Amino acid sequence: MTTTAVILAGGTGRRLGLEAPKQLATVGGRPILTRAIAAFDAAPQIDDILVVMAPGHLAAAELAAGPYSKVTGVIAGGASRTDSTLSALSALADRPGDARVLFHDAARPFVDARIIAECVATLEHADAVAVAVPSSDTVVVVEDDRVVEMPSRGSLRRFQTPQGFRLATIRTAYERALADPEFAANPPTDDCGVVHRYLPGVPIVVVPGSEQNIKITHPVDLIVAEQITSRENAPGSAD
Template sequence: MSTIAVVLAGGTGLRLGLGAPKQLATVGGRPILARAIEAFDSAPEIDEVLVVMAAGHVAEAEVIAKPYAKVRRVVEGGATRTESTLRALAVLEEEPGDARVLFHDAARPFVDARIIADCVAALEREDVVAVAVPSSDTVVVVEGDRVVEMPPRDRLRRFQTPQGFRLAVIRAAYERALADPGFAERPPTDDCGVVHRYLPEIPVRVVSGSEQNIKITHPVDLLIAEQITARESAPGSAG
């Protein structure tokens, strides 16, 4: 049974104000994309890595990915997260349904070995696994400018990536999604959301994430990322 990591690097970096995809930006002197790839390339649980890169930047991603032996291929992503996932599934068309696949946002360059190992271990027993951390904020539901619901914080989690699946399950979820005329009008924000909506009978197992597994989206996130890398390279650090 193979375990494949899909590094989704289709983001444009508009909210960062960059002229190129944010995955090509550097933190600690290295491209964000390189850090994300290396996390999976160095994980003993991972057999192959597939990179899905923003349109027009595949050649740059191939240069970044070249040192990593497990990278199977770099392909061009779509205009949306859903399209990029579907392109990855097309590349994996010949893989058996019991293969394990982890989808990871390249914009999370600090995913650690423990999270990857926990996801793969959970997929020994489960069909779907998500990574999450407790919410440190009170999250409210708002309609217009009025709070209409305040869910108990101790039940709330913030999703991260990777998200793991048996390949047959994520294929089936997207087949149902694409058959739904309303899917494009209300697309889920991640792949677990597709399974939850279209295969509600399949439970999503949650494993613990890490506060360091941040997603680089806004300019302040780059500052935080630089602090993380500085701490990793400090004398006496484990990194």
């Protein structure tokens, strides 16, 4: 049973104020995309890697992926997260349904080996797995500028990636999503959201994430990312 890592790099740098996709920005002297690829290339549980890049930037992604032997393809993504996932599923159409796939945001360059290993191990006995960390903030539901609900913080988690699935599961979820006329107008924000909505009987097992597994979205995130890399490169740090 093979395990493929799909690196979703279809986003842009608009919120970072960048002209090129944010995945090509450098952190600690290395492109964000390169760091994400390297983490999965080094993981013994991963058999191959597929990179889904923003259209028009495939050459840059191929350059970033060049040193990594597990990368078997660099393809163009779509206008949305779900479009990019569908591009990946199309590229994996010849894989059997019991194969495993991990979808990871390229904008999370600090995913660690423990998270990857636990996701793959969980898919030995589950059809879907998510990575999450406890919410350190109180999260409230607001309507018309008024608080209408205050869920217990103890049960709340913040999703990260990777998110992992048996291929048959994520394929079926998207088949049902595409058959729903409301899907395009109100798509879930991630792949676990698609499974949760369209395959509600499939449990999504949660494994612990890491506060270092940040998503680079806003300018302040680049500052935090540089601080993380400076700690990695400090004298006495582990390789």
